[in-house]
Amino acid sequence: MSNMLKVSRPKTLKESALESLRDAITSEVFKPGERLVERTLCESMGVSRTVVRECIRHLESERLVIGVANAGFAVATISEDEVKEIYEIRTMLECSAVQACAEKADKAVVAELRNLRKEIAQCLKKEDVIEGLKLTTEFYHLIFTTGGKYVAWDLVERLNARISRLRALTLSTAERRTKGPENLNSMIDAIENNDSELAREICIRHLTEAAEIAYQLN
Structure with missing residues (x-):
């Protein structure tokens, strides 16, 4: 709809x-x-x-x-302290949203998440990182709004330009271009099963892995 x-x-x-x-x-x-x-x-x-x-x-x-x-x-440059703080904020907001989404998502939401994840993976396979980032923003917007986390999404949007820069940085590695969509797929599986705790754990792991790469490359 x-x-x-x-x-x-x-x-x-x-x-x-x-x-x-x-x-x-x-x-x-x-x-x-x-x-x-x-x-x-x-x-x-x-x-x-x-x-x-x-x-x-x-x-x-x-x-x-x-x-x-x-x-x-x-x-602008992004300092190490800023990278750390951005990932801390992302972990707090995104994992809470993923957990809430898993509690409320219906079949239509799950289907749309799977479609977006598929498009993200296709973009990254073609190394079209910019389009992949835009689709990723759509993916998380759906998660936040499904979970009813509208104020949290407003906060994420204020950081989104810098978040996208760090995502682009991590996606410069071939491993992350493969592992990222795999993590999103696991997250969707947990959401589909309404397993909010597992969805949160996967989100934490996903962001922890990304943060480690960002610290190394920034």
Whole structure:
């Protein structure tokens, strides 16, 4: 039913430019610490300087971009302490949501989760990490809303840009591109069986494994 109610609308020029620049930072086309030169961005994206500035300001609010004194803006770095804290917050919020989802999910939710997991795995197999990340966000949004964790999802959304950067980092390893979808499949099995404790345990393991890779690579 949820898919039937979705209505697509054309993206504005700013929305398209923002998504393009965010994806470029997430996939490290622009590296942490690299300066963002407005003129170069205008030329490469085919948009005005006003649009570029609006995009940069938006990404600054997402903590993907930082202002540099007398040098404009640069791609933000994520410190070791920030990585640790982000995974701590994710573990607290996501595992609670997965547990609640397992208690409430019906067959339709399970079917949609399986479909999303399949699409995620296909994207990662093709090394299309950016599309895989967007599908992963849909996957977790369904889990949070099914579990009734709307406030928690609001908090996750505020971190989502940095979460996606760390996910992209961990998915740079072939092992994680395989193991990640396997963990999601096990999580769905537990949700389907309404085994909330097992679903939570799998979620903890999934995030612990990802965190270890992120610590090594960041």
